[in-house]
Amino acid sequence: MKKLKFEKQTIKKAVASVVFVLLAIGMIVLLSLFFNEERLETQTLKDVKPYSVLAEPDNTLDAVIFGDSEAFAAFSPVEMYNKYGFTSFVCASASQYITLTESFVRETLEHQKPKVIFLETNAIFRKMNSTKPLESAIDAQFPVFPYHNLWKNFDPLNINENENDYCFRDDLKGFKYTAIVNKSDNKDYMKKTKEKQKIPATNTSYVYSIYEYCQEKGVELVFVSAPSTVHWNYAKHNTIAALAKKLGVKFIDLNLEDDIGINWNTDTCDRGDHVNYYGATKVSAFFGKYVHNKFDLPDHRNDSAYSDWNQLKAKYDVVTGKKANKT
Amino acid sequence: MKITSYISVAYLAIFLPAALLLYTIIPKKARPFVLLIASYVFFWFISEFLIAYLIFTTLCVYLLALWLDKLKAKRKTLLEGAESKEEKKRIKTKNTRAQRWIIVFGIVINVAILAVLKYSPFFVSSLNTALRFAGVNEALAPPKFMAPIGISFYTLQAVSYIHDVYKEKIGADKNLGRVALFMSFFPIIMEGPICRYSDTAHALWSGERLHYTNACFGAQRIAFGALKKMVIADRLNVFVTTAFKDYEAFDYDGGLVLLGAILYTVELYMEFSGTIDVVIGSGEMFGVKIPENFRQPFFSKSISEFWQRWHITLGTWFRDYIFYPVTMSKGMKKLTKKCRKKLGRDYGPLPASIIAFFCVWACNGLWHGAGWQFIMFGMYHFVLISLGALILPLSNKCLAKCHIDRNKFPYKAFTILRTALLVCIGEMMFNSRGAKDSINLMRVLFTKFTFKSWFDGSVLTLGLDPHDIIILCIAIAIVLAVGIMKERGISPREWVAQRPIFVRWPIYMALVLFTVVFGAYGAGYIPIDPIYANF
Known part of the structure; x- marks a missing residue:
């Protein structure tokens, strides 16, 4: 009798545990109905810069740059627009894994038809935990995980006084401004070698996936390496050059372009890891010219449909000028 | 698979459930x-080939303890026959x-491994600086060693x-597996707490079956730890990193630096105690009671009380294995005797205590990291605790003369705030470069202090x-409410467990859902690395 009672208790507890777990999953599914990509298109996140590419009106970007902090530190779409008139966006976040890049590429190309996309190459080498693909799969099934920060758009206390400021299209178009100067002593970081640095196998499969998706969408994929004395070297250059050759894509390594004129005493904010605003201005001037010459992108500067882009210069000058004065 | 934190998909969604499942389905x-293999696999994931150091230390203390036991038995036999x-x-x-000789050898060899792997670059660069000051231009190249994660924790366990x-206090264990599991149990290996053999070894080896209550309580503790880390600590990370990195470049005032110090202290507490919640919760699931490492430290009324509530197992380790041996040594006993005659009962024991405090805080500072800022951190607490002990008789007299009651709320509130502020200043040094x-x-x-930046939008x-x-504010209020309940002797988990199901389950x-929605994770956030795993 006693044994039977014990078993009944055990079954009751097991059922309770299963019901609780199912309820929790149900709540997460329910939350995913409120926190997902559809809600993001019109009201995006201030903190999560790469998502704001989805707030751009459909089919208005001529080029998109994907990558990690090296990308958002080095490329300024506003600078490039002001000089050459093509529209672009930097879809990048700090320490971004290639899994996330791949999902950003897919989401972006659902809404935009750029002629070319650039993949900044640093993230290709970032070693991922083997659980990253699982995390990506969970994110795909339960959008509340990647889009949970949308709660900031629910504004019962009216914190977002200026709605445009919050539910926003990023005025810097993904570029992150910093005018801090912290020089690098490692100027001789691109020593020629025949060695290659290995790309983790899982990462390679994501690069292939990006390449295939671009092919499917008819968008040209180009590899680009932003200047960094900390994260870049010739062995990495060799690997990417070989990969580019294998896939038949263009590769431009800005670490080897002396014409940019990077001065590692003044143009980096963190001892060569990233370029600062002054470095980004030089990189954007050079890179903008390269993109303009190679890809024949349209000039929208006199196009009234792009009037919002034409107004960005003033805002950009305020942000960069004001902060530059502080330092 | 690489596990970098206990609060990660790799640990919480894969490793821990797999270990629990295996543990449940196999015979007692x-x-x-299973626990031993899981612990070694875990250590492999976090430190790979450096697992050799853990194996060496385990074998070393296991064999030396057996040797000590043999000598003790031999002594008994010889004495009987004398x-x-x-x-x-x-x-x-x-x-x-x-x-x-055996105990000295055992301690020296294990501490030497820790010192060489962790401190030799610091010692060599300090020596180079000293040589430069002395006019010697020759510099030694600082050695580069890879130290396994958790070495500072398991070395202290080995010594204890x-x-x-x-x-x-305990007998030498003849079971190598039990000693190895005590040294390597996967929930504690990365960030502690520092367990004693008598606390955990036998419970770990008992193979206790999984209990529903333990599993539920363990899971709740893990969920609460995740809230502390993901909602509070990871959210504060951006602010703290910017404040400490950019304070010179952007010419921050003292108010902003103070706010950075306060928020860093909150971040450190939430990260460390949150991780310890996950650790204790994991142990609880296997039926192992891992010692508490925090007891509401921000309710402390003095710095010495703070260190009895913060990183408790480190504090008790230093008390038992440094403070007591120093104060109880022959030399110190003589000193105390002499001082008692000259300084009286109140101040007589103080010189010996202060010498022991110095040893404790020099070691405490160094244990936290190889850098002068950590030694300064240790010395800062040494000065505060020594001063506290020195002025205690005087302050008691002053309070009595002014008719201030120590037990009344205003004085208590004042001492709690004063202690918290002093702790924040200490942590500011701790987080410096x-x-x-x-x-x-x-x-x-201290020279540019103003509250202007708190109100002009700079924050x-x-x-x-x-x-x-x-x-x-909401998350900190939740943590505070739980802390107040514990201070009043109420167990929040027991309290919730006694509520009816339609109250209990929504809580x-x-x-869980609060952490899912309001956690600072995903694109745009960089979670802090486990801060104490580096020590």
Whole structure:
């Protein structure tokens, strides 16, 4: 009798545990109905810069740059627009894994038809935990995980006084401004070698996936390496050059372009890891010219449909000028 | 698979459930081996080939403890057979000397491994600086070693085991597997707590079956730890990193530096205690009671009380294995006797205590990291605690004369706030980039102090917006409420467990969903690395 009672208790507890777990999953599914990509298109996140590419009106970007902090530190779409008139966006976040890049590429190309996309190459080498693909799969099934920060758009206390400021299209178009100067002593970081640095196998499969998706969408994929004395070297250059050759894509390594004129005493904010605003201005001037010459992108500067882009210069000058004065 | 934190998909969604499942489905006799294998696999994931150091330390203390036990048994036999007092004395002296050599060897070899792997670059660069000052231009190249994660924790456990065997508090364990599991149990290996053999070894090896209550309580503790880390600590990370990195470049005032120090202290507490919640919760699931490492530290009324509530297992380790041995040494006893005659009962024991405090805090500072800022951090607490002990009789007299009651709320509130502020200043040094940066932060704090930046919007430029601030306030209020309940002797988990299901379940569900929605994770956030795993 006693044994039977014990078993009944055990079954009751097991059922309770299963019901609780199912309820929790149900709540997460329910939350995913409120926190997902559809809600993001019109009201995006201030903190999560790469998502704001989805707030751009459909089919208005001529080029998109994907990558990690090296990308958002080095490329300024506003600078490039002001000089050459093509529209672009930097879809990048700090320490971004290639899994996330791949999902950003897919989401972006659902809404935009750029002629070319650039993949900044640093993230290709970032070693991922083997659980990253699982995390990506969970994110795909339960959008509340990647889009949970949308709660900031629910504004019962009216914190977002200026709605445009919050539910926003990023005025810097993904570029992150910093005018801090912290020089690098490692100027001789691109020593020629025949060695290659290995790309983790899982990462390679994501690069292939990006390449295939671009092919499917008819968008040209180009590899680009932003200047960094900390994260870049010739062995990495060799690997990417070989990969580019294998896939038949263009590769431009800005670490080897002396014409940019990077001065590692003044143009980096963190001892060569990233370029600062002054470095980004030089990189954007050079890179903008390269993109303009190679890809024949349209000039929208006199196009009234792009009037919002034409107004960005003033805002950009305020942000960069004001902060530059502080330092 | 690489596990970098206990609060990660790799640990919480894969490793821990797999270990629990294996543990449940196999027979009782094999369960300890599952834990041991899981612990070594975990250590491999976090440190790979450096696992060799853990194996060496485990074998070393296991064999030395057995040797000590053998000597003790031999002494007993010889003493039984001894005929004269002189012979007994001779046997005791010889045997004690042999035991001392073993314990000294055991401690020195393990501490030396820790010192070489972790501190030799710091010692060499300090030596180079000293040589430069002395006019010698030759510089030694600082060595580069890879230290396994958790070495500072398991080394202290190893020393405590062999010392406790020497002092006959415990007997040497003949079961190598049990000693190995005590040294390597996967929930504690990365960030502690520092367990004693008598706390956990036998419970770990008992192969206790999984209980529903333990599993539920363990899961709740893990969920609460995740809330602390993901909602509070990771959210504060952006602000703290910016404040400490950019304070010179953007010419922050002392108010902003103070806010950075306060928020860093909150971040450190939430990260460390949150991780410890996950650790204790994991242990609880296997039926193992891991010692508590925090007891509401921000309710402390003095710095010495703070250190009895913060990182408790480190504090008790230093008390038992440094403070007591120093104060109880022959030299210190003589000093106390002399001082008692000259300074009286109140102040007589103080010189010996202050010397012991110095040893404790120098080691405490160094244990936290190889850098002058950590030594400064240790010395800062040494000065505060020593001053506290020195002025205590005087302050008691002053309070009595002014008719201030120590037990009344206003005085208690004052001492709690004063202690919290002193702790924040200490943590500011702790988070600096070096001694020079530490001094510079102090300079900005005390020479450029103003609250202007708190109210002119500067605070909102460091990565926290009003939404973040609201969520931080709510989450900190939850943690505070739990702390107040514990201070009043109420167990929050027991309290919730006694509520009816339609109250209990929504509370559990809310705890999980609050972290899912308001956690600072995903694109745009960089979670802090486990801070204490680097020590």
